[in-house]
């Protein structure tokens with residue numbers, strides 16, 4: 467069974483590392499980078515240049531998976547063909563798609579052209595370089611940072627940046643720059659309940675971060691962001707760096723006449739994460755519209771991508787050995803948001819669907835524990 471895995475993110479890598487050499491199973495993985503990125507820690511790399519990658523080759527040892535360092539350009543489900551930017555074409559019997567998501571700029575004028583995203587290592591490097599430049603005595607122009615989107619990524623990023631800002635300000639004798647967090651919706655961190663959100667907001671306030679809730683970004687230029695309130699009041703913010711974390715959508719790379727897509731461009735999958743119209747194709751992670759026990763889409767998170775990947779890895783072996791495939795049963799173990807340094811807020815799932823809310827150091831340890839679990843699951 468000639469099998470292709472596309473992408474070595476949380477989903478694709480979980481598939482590959484669940485495999486072992488199996489008669490009849492011939493697996494190749496296509497990934498543009500020679501490393502796996504801990505996307506959930508990119509905000510730390512952006513602020514502190516933390517190492518957030520792991521080389522892939524050692525992780526794939528003993529799995530029987532061949533890695534090809536290539537960029538997928540097109541996936542044609544009707545022809546069963548995958549083509550790459552480098553001019554290679556692959557055919558398959560079974561395909562696993564795990565190419566993740568891309569930033570959605572919602573066609574806000576000037577935003578895609580002028581904002582940095584936080585999706586890849588190069589984005590984090592760009593933000594880190596700006597912060598250093600802003601503390602160079604010779605730097606001219608606005609030093610302020612405007613971050614659009616107060617979800618998990620935006621909040622984790624501004625709190626880390628605030629810590630770096632404070633440190634560099636002390637070390638280099640220059641005043642700190644201003645950090646704006648702009649959110650069109652009525653609240654920050656909609657995934658959290660009001661009490662935890664209140665703690666998170668208090669932390670943002672203690673860092674001096676200027677949170678603009680209910681402010682829609684209507685336009686961006688190289689050095690300005692225009693924001694508007696629901697009652698039509700407009701304001702222009704000067705920015706040395708604009709960062710957009712306000713939305714994602716599934717990567718639009720897979721084509722098929724009978725392919726169905728749902729909200730966020732995510733590909734409709736069945737209970738075994740296969741595309742109903744193309745049962746030889748599995749879609750895992752942010753690209754797939756995996757459903758929970760209530761028939762609702764699971765959130766696009768590393769936690770769910772990893773679970774889907776591990777299940778699919780085991781299902782590929784079942785497929786090769788003629789066993790019945792197991793269905794996807796998502797399990798949300800908790801949700802933690804880091805707020806810079808050792809501060810975090812979140813909740814952990816308890817038996818009987820109860821939630822245990824946590825703040826401070828304990829929540830930080832829980833957040834780290836989920837990252838360690840991921841590391842140990844792939845090594």
Ligand SMILES: Cc1cc2nc3c(=O)[nH]c(=O)nc-3n(C[C@H](O)[C@H](O)[C@H](O)COP(=O)(O)OP(=O)(O)OC[C@H]3O[C@@H](n4cnc5c(N)ncnc54)[C@H](O)[C@@H]3O)c2cc1C
Pocket residue numbers: 472473474475476477478496497498499502503505506507508509536537538539564565566567584585618619622717750751752753766767768769770771802
């Ligand atoms: C800053 C930040 C913080 C986050 N924090 C959390 C968190 O705390 N908890 C949580 O659960 N989730 C978090 N998330 C979300 C989580 O990272 C994603 O849901 C998860 O990465 C999705 O996994 P995936 O495998 O679908 O995609 P990805 O992990 O993005 O993997 C996609 C892979 O495909 C590769 N690829 C893409 N295009 C191509 C191509 N054309 N050719 C070849 N290879 C390609 C990429 O290089 C990548 O390796 C965070 C995200 C960000 C950005």
